[in-house]
Amino acid sequence: MTEKQVILVAEDDPGLNRLISFKLQKEGYQVISVFDGKEALNAALNENISAITLDIMMPFLDGIQVLKRVRPVKPDLPVVVLSVKSRENDLYQALELGANAYMTKPFQPEQLVEKLKQVLGSN
C-alpha cells in the first residue's frame, strides 16, 4: 500500500485553512493544519511532511521567518507561499529565500492544488 503524501497547511484564517485542507484531502493527501508561524515551524521541522502551503502573514512568526528557518534544515522541501496581492513584495522575498512557487490571494484553491502537484512532481 502506498503511503499518502502529507501536506502541511499553514494558514491563520480558520475558514481558508479548512477549505484548503478539504480540497487537499479530496485529492488524496493527508493534511496537517496549523494556524500560526510557530506551529508551522515546529511541524515543518519535526513532522515527516512532503510539502507546505505557507501563508506569509501569520501570528507569532510570519511565513518569511518560517521559510528562513526551514530552508537550511530542509533545502528540498517543496514550499508554496500564499500572500495577499497588495503584499507582492513579500512574495519576491519568499522566492529569493527558496520558495518553489507562490500564489496571491484572492486565488482559486484548485490552482493551489495544481501548483502543489507540480512542485511535488518536480521534486
Next chain:
Amino acid sequence: MIDPYLRILLYIIFALAVIIILLLLVIITNRYLVSANQAKFRAKKEEWEEYYLNYLSGDLDLEKAAESIKDEKRYYWLWKFFGPYLDVLDGSDFDKTKALCREISLIGHYRQKLQHGTISEKATAARVLGALRCKESIAVMISLLDSKHQLLVQAAALGLAKSGDRMTFFPVARALLDNTFFTYEGATEILAAYGKSAAPLMVRFLEGETELLPGVAENENSKSQKKESDPKKVDPSAYSSVMIDLLGFFKYREALPTLHHLIKEADPETIVHILKAFLSIGEVPVNFDLKPYLEHRYWVVRNFSARVWKLTGDQRAIPLLKKLLGDRNWWVRFNAAEALYENGQPGMEILRMKAKGSEEDAAAISSYVLSRRGVELQA
C-alpha cells in the same frame, strides 16, 4: 436614635452599593449574552461550513446548499461567515460562492439595505456588496462617496475597492483624499486593493489625462483657495503622489518612461515620490540623468538620489557623491557614503581617503560606513 447625617450617609452607601451591584449584573449578563451569541455563531458556522465545502467540491448542488444554509433571521451572521471566503477566493469558487449568496437572498437583502437602510446598515451593505463584486450596486456605492457621513464614504470606498472595478478607481481616490480623514498612507493601502490592473489608468492620469479625475484640473488652478475654504481638501499633487507610490508598490516598470518625463518638471515632493518608485521598481528609466537630483537644493531629494545611484551605477556621478560626503545633512552624507561603498574598490578608496582627510563631516561618515561594513581603515 441614629444621627440624621449618619442616616443620610447610610442611604448613600446603600444606593451606591445597589448601583454597583446592578452595574455588575448588567456587565455579567452582557458578557454572558455575548459569549452565548458567539457560541451560537460558532455552532452555526460549523454547520454551514460542512454544506458550503461540500457545495464547492460539487457534492451538493446549489438548491440543496441554499436550502441548508438559508437563514433569513441571520443575514449578518451569513455575511460574517462568507466574508472571509469572499476576500480570498477567486475564479469558479468565488462565482459559486456568489451564486449561493444570491440564492440565499443575502445579495437581495443587502441591496435593499444599501438603498433604504440606516447609516450603519448602508455601510455594512456597501462592504458586503463590494466583497461580492456586485456590479449592479456600483452606481449606488459611487453616490455614497459624496455622503456627508464619514462612515458611509469610507465603507463605500472600501466596498468599491474590493469590487475591483477599475472604472471606480478615480472616484474612490478622490473621495478618500478629499472627503475623508484617511491618512495618505491609509488611502494608498485601500487603493492598492485594486491591484496592478489599475496601473495603466494611473499612468494615463500622470500623462495628463486629468479628466479621468474630475475636479483635479480646477484644483490645480486654485490650490490655495481650495485649501483655505475646505481644510479636508488635499493638495492636488497628492493624487499624483499616491499614484506614483502605487506604481512603485506594484513594481510597474511600464510606468518608467512616464515617471522619467514627469520628474523633469516635478516639484520636490513629487520628485521624492518618483525616486522612491524607482527604488521599489528596482530600475531607473533609460537615459535617466541622476546628476540634477544629486545636486538638488532639497536635502530629501539629494538623499533619495544617493540611494537611487546604486540602480544606475553611473560613474559620471561619482564626483558628486564624493561631494555629498560633506553635505550638511547626515542622511545625505550617509547614503552618499553607502553608494560609494557599493561602487566597489574605487568607491572604497575614496571613503578611505576621506576618512583620513581634514573635512570633519566627510571623515566621520566615511569611517562610520567603512566600519559598519567591516572594512579596516588601515588596510
